[in-house]
Amino acid sequence: MALITIQDFDFTRAASQPALHLGQWYCRQLERGHILFFPHIPFELSEEDRAFLLTQQQAGTGYHKNIAYRPHQDRITGLVKRSREEEERLRALMRTYSRHVTRFMAVLLPPYASRWRLDYASFRPQEERGRPLRLRSRNDLLHVDAFPTRPTGGGRILRVFTNIHPTRPRLWVTSETCDVLIERLAGTPGLPLPSPWRRSVWSCLRHGLAAAGRRAGLPLVRRSPYDAFMLRLHHYLKEHEEYQTSCPKQVWAFPPRSTWIVFTDMVTHAVLSGQFALEQTFIVPHEVLVLPEKSPLRVLERLVGASLTAME
Ligand code: SIN
Ligand code: FE
Numbered sequence: 217m218a219l220i221t222i223q224d225f226d227f228t229r230a231a232s233q234p235a236l237h238l239g240q241w242y243c244r245q246l247e248r249g250h251i252l253f254f255p256h257i258p259f260e261l262s263e264e265d266r267a268f269l270l271t272q273q274q275a276g277t278g279y280h281k282n283i284a285y286r287p288h289q290d291r292i293t294g295l296v297k298r299s300r301e302e303e304e305r306l307r308a309l310m311r312t313y314s315r316h317v318t319r320f321m322a323v324l325l326p327p328y329a330s331r332w333r334l335d336y337a338s339f340r341p342q343e344e345r346g347r348p349l350r351l352r353s354r355n356d357l358l359h360v361d362a363f364p365t366r367p368t369g370g371g372r373i374l375r376v377f378t379n380i381h382p383t384r385p386r387l388w389v390t391s392e393t394c395d396v397l398i399e400r401l402a403g404t405p406g407l408p409l410p411s412p413w414r415r416s417v418w419s420c421l422r423h424g425l426a427a428a429g430r431r432a433g434l435p436l437v438r439r440s441p442y443d444a445f446m447l448r449l450h451h452y453l454k455e456h457e458e459y460q461t462s463c464p465k466q467v468w469a470f471p472p473r474s475t476w477i478v479f480t481d482m483v484t485h486a487v488l489s490g491q492f493a494l495e496q497t498f499i500v501p502h503e504v505l506v507l508p509e510k511s512p513l514r515v516l517e518r519l520v521g522a523s524l525t526a527m528e
Contacts, residue, residue: 217390217466217483219253219476220245227323239326240506246374247507249393251468252324252477257378259320259475261494265309266380270492272306272341281353285310285337287318310337317376317496321477331504333371335497344386345489352451355487357460360394360512361480362450367443370513370525371499373481377470378494385469386490392463394482394512397449402519407452410441412522442513442524446481453484481512 220242226235242252272283283294285307292307314337322329344356351357361373379386403409429436439447453459463484470476470490478485502525505511517524 217393218250219468220250221253221255222258223255225254225258225324227320235323236326239324243325243327243506246325246477246479247482247505247510249395249479249482251390251483253470254475255471255473257473257475258324259316261313261316261378261380265312268305268309269339269341269380269494270382272339281349283310283339283341285314285339287311287314287334287337306339310339313337313494314496317378317494318498321376321496321498324477327506328374328498328500328504331501332374333499333501335366335373335499337494337496340493340495341491343489343491344487352454354454357454358389358391358463358465358484358486359450359453360397360446360482360484362443362446364447365437367437367439368481368499369440370442370502372479372502372505372511374477374498374500375480376475376477376496376498378475379470379472379490379492380494381472381490381492383472384490385471386493387488388468388470389465389486389488390468391465391484394449394484395510395515397453397484398512398515398519401449401452402445402516406456407448409520410445410516410524412441412520412524413526440525442516445516445524446512 246252281294283292283306285292290307290311292303292310295303295306298306314334317337318334347354347356349355361375363373377386401407423438426436426438467488502508502511502513508514513524
Protein backbone atom coordinates (compact mmCIF):
# COMPACT_ATOMS: atom_id res chain seq x y z
CA MET A 217 0.00 0.00 0.00
CA ALA A 218 1.36 3.41 -0.88
CA LEU A 219 0.70 7.04 -0.19
CA ILE A 220 0.27 8.93 -3.45
CA THR A 221 1.10 12.56 -2.84
CA ILE A 222 -0.66 15.13 -4.98
CA GLN A 223 1.09 18.48 -4.81
CA ASP A 224 -0.11 20.43 -7.75
CA PHE A 225 -3.52 19.33 -8.96
CA ASP A 226 -4.78 21.89 -11.45
CA PHE A 227 -8.44 22.45 -10.62
CA THR A 228 -8.94 24.93 -13.41
CA ARG A 229 -8.45 22.17 -16.03
CA ALA A 230 -11.13 20.03 -14.46
CA ALA A 231 -13.23 19.32 -17.53
CA SER A 232 -10.33 18.66 -19.91
CA GLN A 233 -9.42 15.27 -21.40
CA PRO A 234 -6.10 14.94 -19.50
CA ALA A 235 -7.90 15.69 -16.23
CA LEU A 236 -10.42 12.90 -16.98
CA HIS A 237 -7.60 10.42 -17.64
CA LEU A 238 -5.86 11.49 -14.49
CA GLY A 239 -9.14 11.09 -12.60
CA GLN A 240 -9.38 7.51 -13.85
CA TRP A 241 -5.84 6.86 -12.71
CA TYR A 242 -6.62 8.22 -9.23
CA CYS A 243 -9.70 6.00 -9.00
CA ARG A 244 -7.59 2.99 -9.98
CA GLN A 245 -5.06 3.72 -7.26
CA LEU A 246 -7.80 4.13 -4.66
CA GLU A 247 -9.44 0.86 -5.69
CA ARG A 248 -6.09 -0.91 -5.39
CA GLY A 249 -5.97 0.25 -1.76
CA HIS A 250 -3.63 3.22 -2.02
CA ILE A 251 -4.17 6.51 -0.21
CA LEU A 252 -4.32 9.84 -2.05
CA PHE A 253 -2.58 12.45 0.04
CA PHE A 254 -2.64 16.26 -0.13
CA PRO A 255 -0.08 18.08 2.05
CA HIS A 256 -2.31 21.19 2.15
CA ILE A 257 -6.09 21.48 2.46
CA PRO A 258 -7.17 21.23 -1.20
CA PHE A 259 -10.58 22.86 -0.79
CA GLU A 260 -11.84 26.07 0.73
CA LEU A 261 -11.94 26.14 4.54
CA SER A 262 -11.75 29.59 6.08
CA GLU A 263 -9.35 30.33 8.93
CA GLU A 264 -12.28 31.66 10.90
CA ASP A 265 -14.16 28.34 10.60
CA ARG A 266 -11.09 26.31 11.45
CA ALA A 267 -10.48 28.46 14.55
CA PHE A 268 -14.11 28.02 15.63
CA LEU A 269 -13.86 24.22 15.27
CA LEU A 270 -10.79 24.20 17.48
CA THR A 271 -12.78 25.77 20.31
CA GLN A 272 -15.26 22.88 20.23
CA GLN A 273 -14.71 20.24 22.87
CA GLN A 274 -17.16 17.38 23.01
CA ALA A 275 -18.54 16.83 26.50
CA GLY A 276 -19.71 13.34 27.51
CA THR A 277 -17.66 10.88 25.50
CA GLY A 278 -19.95 7.90 26.03
CA TYR A 279 -22.83 7.73 23.60
CA HIS A 280 -21.86 9.76 20.53
CA LYS A 281 -18.67 8.78 18.79
CA ASN A 282 -18.39 11.94 16.70
CA ILE A 283 -20.42 14.93 15.62
CA ALA A 284 -22.18 13.91 12.42
CA TYR A 285 -23.73 16.05 9.70
CA ARG A 286 -26.41 14.61 7.40
CA PRO A 287 -26.22 16.66 4.19
CA HIS A 288 -29.59 15.58 2.79
CA GLN A 289 -31.46 16.56 5.92
CA ASP A 290 -29.15 19.47 6.75
CA ARG A 291 -29.09 18.03 10.25
CA ILE A 292 -26.41 17.70 12.87
CA THR A 293 -26.30 14.91 15.48
CA GLY A 294 -24.05 13.97 18.37
CA LEU A 295 -23.84 17.43 19.93
CA VAL A 296 -23.79 17.59 23.70
CA LYS A 297 -24.48 20.74 25.73
CA ARG A 298 -24.48 23.49 23.13
CA SER A 299 -26.36 26.75 22.96
CA ARG A 300 -28.80 27.28 20.06
CA GLU A 301 -26.42 29.79 18.46
CA GLU A 302 -23.45 27.49 18.71
CA GLU A 303 -25.40 24.59 17.25
CA GLU A 304 -26.59 26.77 14.36
CA ARG A 305 -23.07 27.94 13.63
CA LEU A 306 -21.71 24.41 13.64
CA ARG A 307 -24.49 23.25 11.33
CA ALA A 308 -23.84 26.08 8.87
CA LEU A 309 -20.11 25.35 8.99
CA MET A 310 -20.58 21.63 8.34
CA ARG A 311 -22.97 22.41 5.48
CA THR A 312 -20.33 24.63 3.86
CA TYR A 313 -17.56 22.09 4.51
CA SER A 314 -19.62 19.28 2.99
CA ARG A 315 -20.35 21.33 -0.14
CA HIS A 316 -16.77 22.42 -0.64
CA VAL A 317 -15.25 19.01 -0.13
CA THR A 318 -17.83 17.45 -2.46
CA ARG A 319 -17.05 19.96 -5.19
CA PHE A 320 -13.34 19.24 -4.80
CA MET A 321 -13.89 15.46 -4.94
CA ALA A 322 -16.05 15.80 -8.06
CA VAL A 323 -13.23 17.59 -9.86
CA LEU A 324 -10.63 15.11 -8.68
CA LEU A 325 -12.58 11.90 -9.35
CA PRO A 326 -14.90 12.44 -12.36
CA PRO A 327 -15.61 8.71 -12.93
CA TYR A 328 -17.42 8.53 -9.59
CA ALA A 329 -18.87 12.00 -9.29
CA SER A 330 -22.10 11.70 -11.21
CA ARG A 331 -23.18 8.54 -9.42
CA TRP A 332 -21.98 8.59 -5.84
CA ARG A 333 -24.33 8.98 -2.92
CA LEU A 334 -23.35 11.68 -0.49
CA ASP A 335 -23.30 10.11 2.96
CA TYR A 336 -22.65 11.74 6.34
CA ALA A 337 -19.86 14.15 7.13
CA SER A 338 -18.28 14.24 10.58
CA PHE A 339 -16.30 16.46 12.88
CA ARG A 340 -14.01 14.59 15.29
CA PRO A 341 -13.01 16.93 18.11
CA GLN A 342 -11.83 14.31 20.60
CA GLU A 343 -8.35 13.04 21.25
CA GLU A 344 -8.24 9.56 19.73
CA ARG A 345 -5.56 8.13 22.00
CA GLY A 346 -7.16 6.11 24.78
CA ARG A 347 -10.80 6.89 23.98
CA PRO A 348 -13.07 4.87 26.27
CA LEU A 349 -15.22 3.17 23.62
CA ARG A 350 -16.78 -0.30 23.42
CA LEU A 351 -14.52 -2.75 21.61
CA ARG A 352 -16.53 -2.78 18.39
CA SER A 353 -16.62 1.03 18.30
CA ARG A 354 -12.92 1.46 18.95
CA ASN A 355 -11.04 2.97 16.03
CA ASP A 356 -7.57 2.29 17.42
CA LEU A 357 -8.00 -1.38 16.44
CA LEU A 358 -7.40 -2.33 12.81
CA HIS A 359 -10.61 -2.82 10.84
CA VAL A 360 -12.38 -2.29 7.55
CA ASP A 361 -15.40 0.00 7.69
CA ALA A 362 -18.94 -1.37 7.52
CA PHE A 363 -21.92 0.68 8.71
CA PRO A 364 -24.32 -1.31 10.93
CA THR A 365 -27.30 0.95 10.24
CA ARG A 366 -26.53 2.00 6.63
CA PRO A 367 -25.80 -1.07 4.50
CA THR A 368 -24.37 -0.13 1.10
CA GLY A 369 -25.77 -3.02 -0.97
CA GLY A 370 -22.37 -3.48 -2.62
CA GLY A 371 -21.54 0.24 -2.85
CA ARG A 372 -18.07 1.24 -1.68
CA ILE A 373 -17.15 3.44 1.29
CA LEU A 374 -14.92 6.29 0.13
CA ARG A 375 -13.82 8.79 2.78
CA VAL A 376 -11.90 12.03 2.79
CA PHE A 377 -10.22 13.16 6.01
CA THR A 378 -8.64 16.49 6.93
CA ASN A 379 -6.49 17.04 9.99
CA ILE A 380 -7.31 20.53 11.25
CA HIS A 381 -5.23 20.34 14.45
CA PRO A 382 -2.89 23.35 14.56
CA THR A 383 0.26 21.41 15.49
CA ARG A 384 -0.21 17.67 15.95
CA PRO A 385 -0.36 14.95 13.29
CA ARG A 386 -3.12 12.33 13.09
CA LEU A 387 -1.48 8.97 13.46
CA TRP A 388 -2.83 6.02 11.48
CA VAL A 389 -1.81 2.41 11.09
CA THR A 390 -2.84 0.47 8.00
CA SER A 391 -2.48 -3.18 7.11
CA GLU A 392 -3.57 -5.53 4.33
CA THR A 393 -6.31 -4.80 1.82
CA CYS A 394 -9.73 -6.41 2.10
CA ASP A 395 -9.43 -8.54 -1.06
CA VAL A 396 -6.35 -10.23 0.42
CA LEU A 397 -8.05 -10.71 3.79
CA ILE A 398 -11.15 -12.22 2.20
CA GLU A 399 -9.10 -14.69 0.16
CA ARG A 400 -7.27 -15.80 3.29
CA LEU A 401 -9.93 -15.63 6.01
CA ALA A 402 -13.39 -16.06 4.48
CA GLY A 403 -14.63 -19.57 5.12
CA THR A 404 -12.35 -20.20 8.10
CA PRO A 405 -13.81 -20.88 11.58
CA GLY A 406 -15.18 -17.63 12.98
CA LEU A 407 -15.75 -16.06 9.57
CA PRO A 408 -18.15 -18.18 7.50
CA LEU A 409 -18.69 -17.38 3.84
CA PRO A 410 -21.90 -15.48 3.15
CA SER A 411 -24.71 -17.46 1.60
CA PRO A 412 -26.72 -15.92 -1.22
CA TRP A 413 -30.36 -15.10 -0.72
CA ARG A 414 -32.48 -18.10 -1.55
CA ARG A 415 -36.15 -18.04 -2.36
CA SER A 416 -37.72 -20.09 0.38
CA VAL A 417 -40.90 -19.89 2.40
CA TRP A 418 -38.89 -18.98 5.46
CA SER A 419 -36.93 -16.15 3.80
CA CYS A 420 -40.10 -14.71 2.20
CA LEU A 421 -41.75 -14.73 5.61
CA ARG A 422 -38.72 -13.12 7.26
CA HIS A 423 -38.46 -10.34 4.66
CA GLY A 424 -42.20 -9.78 4.79
CA LEU A 425 -42.04 -9.35 8.56
CA ALA A 426 -39.03 -7.03 8.30
CA ALA A 427 -40.79 -4.87 5.70
CA ALA A 428 -43.90 -4.67 7.86
CA GLY A 429 -41.73 -3.73 10.84
CA ARG A 430 -40.08 -0.94 8.87
CA ARG A 431 -43.44 0.37 7.71
CA ALA A 432 -44.49 0.46 11.35
CA GLY A 433 -41.47 2.63 12.09
CA LEU A 434 -39.24 -0.02 13.71
CA PRO A 435 -35.56 0.60 13.00
CA LEU A 436 -34.99 -2.73 11.23
CA VAL A 437 -32.05 -2.89 8.88
CA ARG A 438 -32.20 -5.06 5.78
CA ARG A 439 -28.69 -6.22 4.96
CA SER A 440 -27.64 -8.01 1.82
CA PRO A 441 -25.44 -11.09 2.39
CA TYR A 442 -22.51 -8.88 1.32
CA ASP A 443 -23.27 -6.23 3.95
CA ALA A 444 -23.75 -8.85 6.64
CA PHE A 445 -20.38 -10.38 5.79
CA MET A 446 -18.56 -7.02 5.80
CA LEU A 447 -20.00 -6.24 9.23
CA ARG A 448 -18.88 -9.66 10.48
CA LEU A 449 -15.41 -9.02 9.08
CA HIS A 450 -15.29 -5.64 10.86
CA HIS A 451 -16.13 -7.32 14.20
CA TYR A 452 -13.87 -10.31 13.54
CA LEU A 453 -10.80 -8.13 12.99
CA LYS A 454 -11.39 -5.96 16.05
CA GLU A 455 -12.03 -9.01 18.24
CA HIS A 456 -9.02 -10.95 16.97
CA GLU A 457 -6.11 -10.12 19.23
CA GLU A 458 -3.74 -12.38 17.35
CA TYR A 459 -4.51 -10.57 14.08
CA GLN A 460 -4.10 -7.14 15.70
CA THR A 461 -0.64 -7.94 17.01
CA SER A 462 0.81 -10.09 14.22
CA CYS A 463 -0.44 -8.48 10.98
CA PRO A 464 1.96 -6.41 8.87
CA LYS A 465 1.65 -2.71 9.67
CA GLN A 466 2.46 0.63 8.14
CA VAL A 467 2.31 3.80 10.22
CA TRP A 468 1.31 7.15 8.73
CA ALA A 469 1.54 10.54 10.42
CA PHE A 470 -0.83 12.90 8.62
CA PRO A 471 0.43 16.40 9.41
CA PRO A 472 -1.68 19.39 10.42
CA ARG A 473 -3.71 20.72 7.45
CA SER A 474 -3.20 17.64 5.31
CA THR A 475 -6.03 15.75 3.59
CA TRP A 476 -6.19 12.09 2.60
CA ILE A 477 -8.66 9.99 0.64
CA VAL A 478 -9.12 6.25 1.05
CA PHE A 479 -11.58 3.41 0.48
CA THR A 480 -11.99 2.47 4.14
CA ASP A 481 -13.84 -0.75 3.24
CA MET A 482 -10.69 -1.83 1.36
CA VAL A 483 -7.82 -0.68 3.54
CA THR A 484 -7.58 -2.04 7.08
CA HIS A 485 -6.92 1.01 9.20
CA ALA A 486 -6.82 2.33 12.76
CA VAL A 487 -6.29 5.77 14.25
CA LEU A 488 -3.83 5.79 17.16
CA SER A 489 -3.79 9.45 18.09
CA GLY A 490 -4.79 12.88 16.90
CA GLN A 491 -7.52 15.41 17.58
CA PHE A 492 -9.76 17.60 15.43
CA ALA A 493 -10.48 16.08 12.05
CA LEU A 494 -13.13 16.68 9.42
CA GLU A 495 -14.41 13.82 7.30
CA GLN A 496 -16.91 13.31 4.48
CA THR A 497 -18.14 9.90 3.28
CA PHE A 498 -19.27 8.99 -0.25
CA ILE A 499 -20.92 5.73 -1.24
CA VAL A 500 -19.63 4.80 -4.69
CA PRO A 501 -21.94 2.38 -6.56
CA HIS A 502 -20.31 -0.77 -7.84
CA GLU A 503 -21.21 0.01 -11.46
CA VAL A 504 -18.80 2.96 -11.66
CA LEU A 505 -15.72 1.25 -10.20
CA VAL A 506 -12.79 1.18 -12.61
CA LEU A 507 -11.39 -2.09 -11.20
CA PRO A 508 -14.61 -3.92 -10.24
CA GLU A 509 -12.92 -7.32 -10.21
CA LYS A 510 -10.80 -6.22 -7.23
CA SER A 511 -13.71 -5.05 -5.08
CA PRO A 512 -14.53 -6.96 -1.88
CA LEU A 513 -17.94 -7.78 -3.38
CA ARG A 514 -16.53 -9.43 -6.51
CA VAL A 515 -13.83 -11.30 -4.58
CA LEU A 516 -16.48 -12.70 -2.25
CA GLU A 517 -18.86 -13.53 -5.10
CA ARG A 518 -16.10 -15.46 -6.87
CA LEU A 519 -15.57 -17.54 -3.73
CA VAL A 520 -19.28 -18.17 -3.22
CA GLY A 521 -20.18 -18.53 -6.89
CA ALA A 522 -23.35 -16.43 -6.68
CA SER A 523 -24.57 -12.86 -6.39
CA LEU A 524 -24.45 -11.49 -2.85
CA THR A 525 -26.51 -8.37 -3.40
CA ALA A 526 -29.36 -9.48 -5.64
CA MET A 527 -32.63 -9.37 -3.74
CA GLU A 528 -34.97 -12.29 -4.03
C1 SIN B 1 -11.99 5.30 11.16
O1 SIN B 1 -11.53 4.31 11.69
O2 SIN B 1 -12.76 5.18 10.20
C2 SIN B 1 -11.69 6.69 11.72
C3 SIN B 1 -10.34 7.17 11.44
C4 SIN B 1 -10.11 8.58 11.96
O3 SIN B 1 -10.97 9.14 12.63
O4 SIN B 1 -9.04 9.12 11.69
FE1 FE C 1 -12.79 3.07 10.22
